[in-house]
Amino acid sequence: MGLALIVIFILLSVYVVIAYPYQEVVKWNDVREWSNNPPTAPPFWAKVFSGRDLPETQVLNGSVARRYNVEGIYFEDRVLDLSYTYDEAPSEIIVNLDVTFQGGAPLIEVSWTKPSGATITVLREAAERSTGGPPYNFNHRLYVFIDQEVKTNMVDYLLSRYGVYVPTGSVSVANILFGKDSPSLANASSIDIEKGIYQLKIHLQAYDVKDAITGFSAVVKGKVWGWMGTDIWGRDLLIGILWGTPVALLIGALTSVLSVGIGMVVGIVSGFYEGRIGEVLERITDFFYMLPVLPLLIFVSFILRPSIWVMIPLLSLFGWPGIAKTARSIALQVKQETYVEAARALGASNSWILIHHIAPQTLPFSFANIALSVPGYIFTEASISFLGLGDPVLPTWGKILGDAQASGATIGGYWWWVLIPGVMIFLVAISFALLGNALDRIVAPRLRRRE
Amino acid sequence: MSFLGYLAKRTVVLGITLILVLLATIMVAGGFGIVDRVAEAAIRQQVNLMIRTNPNLARLPEEERVRIMQTMIDEERKAIGLDKPFIERVPKYLFQALSWDFGNALYLRSASGSSNINDMIAEVLPRTILLFTTGALISAIVGIALGLLMARRPLGLFDKVMTSFAVVSNSMPLWWVGMLLILLLGFTLKVLPPGGYVSVPAPTDPVAYAFDVLYHMMLPLIAVVLTSFGGWAYTVRSLLLDTFQQDFILVARAKGLSENDVMYKHALRATAPPIVTLLLLSIVGSMGGAIISEVVFNWAGMGRLFADAIGYQDVPVIIAETYVFSFLYVAVFLVLEVLYGLLDPRVRTGVSAQV
Numbered sequence: 001m002g003l004a005l006i007v008i009f010i011l012l013s014v015y016v017v018i019a020y021p022y023q024e025v026v027k028w029n030d031v032r033e034w035s036n037n038p039p040t041a042p043p044f045w046a047k048v049f050s051g052r053d054l055p056e057t058q059v060l061n062g063s064v065a066r067r068y069n070v071e072g073i074y075f076e077d078r079v080l081d082l083s084y085t086y087d088e089a090p091s092e093i094i095v096n097l098d099v100t101f102q103g104g105a106p107l108i109e110v111s112w113t114k115p116s117g118a119t120i121t122v123l124r125e126a127a128e129r130s131t132g133g134p135p136y137n138f139n140h141r142l143y144v145f146i147d148q149e150v151k152t153n154m155v156d157y158l159l160s161r162y163g164v165y166v167p168t169g170s171v172s173v174a175n176i177l178f179g180k181d182s183p184s185l186a187n188a189s190s191i192d193i194e195k196g197i198y199q200l201k202i203h204l205q206a207y208d209v210k211d212a213i214t215g216f217s218a219v220v221k222g223k224v225w226g227w228m229g230t231d232i233w234g235r236d237l238l239i240g241i242l243w244g245t246p247v248a249l250l251i252g253a254l255t256s257v258l259s260v261g262i263g264m265v266v267g268i269v270s271g272f273y274e275g276r277i278g279e280v281l282e283r284i285t286d287f288f289y290m291l292p293v294l295p296l297l298i299f300v301s302f303i304l305r306p307s308i309w310v311m312i313p314l315l316s317l318f319g320w321p322g323i324a325k326t327a328r329s330i331a332l333q334v335k336q337e338t339y340v341e342a343a344r345a346l347g348a349s350n351s352w353i354l355i356h357h358i359a360p361q362t363l364p365f366s367f368a369n370i371a372l373s374v375p376g377y378i379f380t381e382a383s384i385s386f387l388g389l390g391d392p393v394l395p396t397w398g399k400i401l402g403d404a405q406a407s408g409a410t411i412g413g414y415w416w417w418v419l420i421p422g423v424m425i426f427l428v429a430i431s432f433a434l435l436g437n438a439l440d441r442i443v444a445p446r447l448r449r450r451e
Numbered sequence: 452m453s454f455l456g457y458l459a460k461r462t463v464v465l466g467i468t469l470i471l472v473l474l475a476t477i478m479v480a481g482g483f484g485i486v487d488r489v490a491e492a493a494i495r496q497q498v499n500l501m502i503r504t505n506p507n508l509a510r511l512p513e514e515e516r517v518r519i520m521q522t523m524i525d526e527e528r529k530a531i532g533l534d535k536p537f538i539e540r541v542p543k544y545l546f547q548a549l550s551w552d553f554g555n556a557l558y559l560r561s562a563s564g565s566s567n568i569n570d571m572i573a574e575v576l577p578r579t580i581l582l583f584t585t586g587a588l589i590s591a592i593v594g595i596a597l598g599l600l601m602a603r604r605p606l607g608l609f610d611k612v613m614t615s616f617a618v619v620s621n622s623m624p625l626w627w628v629g630m631l632l633i634l635l636l637g638f639t640l641k642v643l644p645p646g647g648y649v650s651v652p653a654p655t656d657p658v659a660y661a662f663d664v665l666y667h668m669m670l671p672l673i674a675v676v677l678t679s680f681g682g683w684a685y686t687v688r689s690l691l692l693d694t695f696q697q698d699f700i701l702v703a704r705a706k707g708l709s710e711n712d713v714m715y716k717h718a719l720r721a722t723a724p725p726i727v728t729l730l731l732l733s734i735v736g737s738m739g740g741a742i743i744s745e746v747v748f749n750w751a752g753m754g755r756l757f758a759d760a761i762g763y764q765d766v767p768v769i770i771a772e773t774y775v776f777s778f779l780y781v782a783v784f785l786v787l788e789v790l791y792g793l794l795d796p797r798v799r800t801g802v803s804a805q806v
Contacts, residue, residue, distance in 0.1 A: 287468050290784050294739040295757065295776035299476065299769060302761055303483050379624045383743045386626070387761055401627065405747060410633040411645050418634060422627040429622035437618065 002434030037234030098215030115196025267327025372436030579752035586675030594683020646749030
């Protein structure tokens with residue numbers, strides 16, 4: 001069971017490293033890359049719990065230009081269609097406008113038509129000249145739900161349509177654009193969504209034949225995202241969490257092999273050579289055994305800012321004493337066995353006995369211990385990353401949980417951001433624990449005697 | 452060797468351990484130039500303040516003032532020995548830390564507004580001890596009771612269920628369970644406060660204050676107990692099963708003692724030393740692990756202070772905290788030695804404890 005899970009995790013790691021190469025990870029850390037994603041969106045399967053069809057993100061582009069002119073004024077119209085059948089309004093609409101013009105600033109009008117046919121003016125503005133040119137380029141990235149101009153236009157719309165005045169501060173753009181037609185649209189906390197085909201229109205009024213709309217697209221940000229949701233910067237947690245798998249496995253496995261290795265060697269040697277060498281090694285073991293591991297590791301990480309290649313030896317440095325103590329007691333026991341005495345009587349040298357009699361006895365114990373100590377190292381690494389002191393580039397589960405804590409995920413109710421990375425830690429930890437327990441039962445059949 | 456002599460010897464060994472840890476901490480911090488940077492910044496701040504508050508100096512022209520400032524800084528540096536190489540100053544730092552003179556924090560302040568690190572630690576240490584000792588004790592008591600039940604019928608249904616629970620609960624970091632509990636009990640159900648040590652503002656009546664702290668302690672306590680009593684139960688069960696295979700239990704059973712007498716008067720008594728060891732180790736271990744948990748629960752103890760110090764890069768506080776944690780660990784090991792001597796006569800009389 002443990003082994004099967006570990007194999008799955010290893011396969012997953014291989015897949016992740018191939019499917020999302022290292023550049024993707026670097027991109028993952030750059031929060032600017034993710035501005036088109038809805039922030040703190042739960043995974044899409046959260047729809048099941050809410051019982052509502054929560055919106056997914058849609059990207060709108062590919063509008064067709066319709067150009068005409070009237071008495072020296074040139075017009076261009078474009079329309080983006082949005083088919084919307086969800087139970088809630090999206091979290092944001094971002095409209096990207098690009099206009100090129102020669103001299104006189106063209107007028108741009110963005111409007112919104114609901115399935116019922118009601119049309120709302122979203123924005124009316126004059127293009128601004130860029131430096132350089134002509135031709136001038138005007139780019140506008142409009143955040144529809146928070147833009148002040150848009151809010152002012154919404155106030156005007158409410159006033160003209162229902163005769164209701166709502167101050168701009170309390171107007172909800174999402175409600176007005178997506179709600180069923182009613183005077184209480186303005187600031188109601190929950191609304192009925194009008195389902196059907198919406199149209200986002202742009203209307204350009206220009207003064208030169210070469211003036212044109214060069215780009216018109218929109219991102220309708222949903223309220224759910226992917227398999228694992230997004231964090232507060234809109235990053236796809238799937239990539240970060242999947243990438244945490246190879247990192248955690250590597251840290252857990254390498255660290256425990258290294259520290260069990262050190263512990264075994266030190267323990268066996270100190271148990272076997274009981275004289276001065278043994279005494280010195282035992283003192284060293286005791287010293288390391290008494291160290292407050294996590295505080296010291298955090299302290300050292302604070303100063304070194306270690307990459308995982310530094311982190312692994314660092315964790316091992318503090319991890320071996322427990323193993324050494326057990327290995328020592330095993331060595332002490334084995335040394336007194338009659339077959340060791342027999343070997344000695346036959347003239348075997350110390351090193352021969354060490355390699356051929358003592359080491360093989362402790363080997364199975366060390367396999368069990370390697371598996372059993374993996375969870376501890378994964379936890380420790382997660383704790384250090386949680387504080388932001390881990391590997392600066394690679395995403396780890398600890399780092400993701402640390403971000404979650406720092407962004408108030410627990411008190412903000414962003415459960416997916418807390419739950420999923422932790423479940424990954426839990427699954428990896430428990431698979432190694434199960435494997436270790438199984439090995440331990442084979443190695444030390446304590447209970448079998450009782451049955 | 453007498454017990455006292457043995458104890459004296461162990462105290463010396465532990466004292467040396469402590470000094471070595473401290474030395475290593477200072478060397479690491481100093482070796483990367485951090486101690487110097489901190490001292491430098493402190494002097495600059497102090498001199499700046501002196502010049503700004505002195506009306507005679509404040510009226511001087513800019514260059515003049517900068518020149519005076521520089522000479523004052525140089526003098527200060529000489530006075531505390533910053534002009535000497537770091538390695539020569541190590542004994543001084545060591546002595547300061549050993550005499551619990553940690554100086555002042557750079558940015559952090561205690562709740563009463565003091566920047567003295569001793570004050571800050573005196574304020575937060577009791578809170579950490581309160582929470583994690585209580586948690587460890589409850590887990591131990593629940594765990595021992597369940598472990599006894601498990602050992603009654605090894606491989607029975609209860610034993611199997613508890614063993615699985617132990618494996619599962621041991622595979623979850625305490626602080627993550629804490630985060631989940633905050634989400635569930637603090638955010639969704641809103642039955643317990645999601646964090647903090649007392650309400651703001653804190654109740655003035657001491658009894659109400661105590662209850663308020665207790666109320667805030669519930670969530671962290673649940674998390675601590677939930678993640679550790681399973682491990683406890685499993686360990687106690689294993690220890691008991693080991694003991695059951697020893698000859699004196701066979702004798703006790705052969706004498707016709709009831710199963711209860713065998714369990715409580717013989718088996719449990721024999722497992723007392725390892726249980727005490729585990730209890731103390733788990734208390735001290737949970738304090739080390741408290742760093743993240745206290746951040747999660749916003750519990751203003753040693754761990755939160757440590758994390759804050761890291762966030763603010765307040766190096767003197769970080770060094771002091773590292774030392775206090777080391778001190779706690781070593782102190783617990785000393786207590787352990789004493790208890791071991793009392794519980795296990797073999798240690799006291801100097802007979803080798805290896806079996």
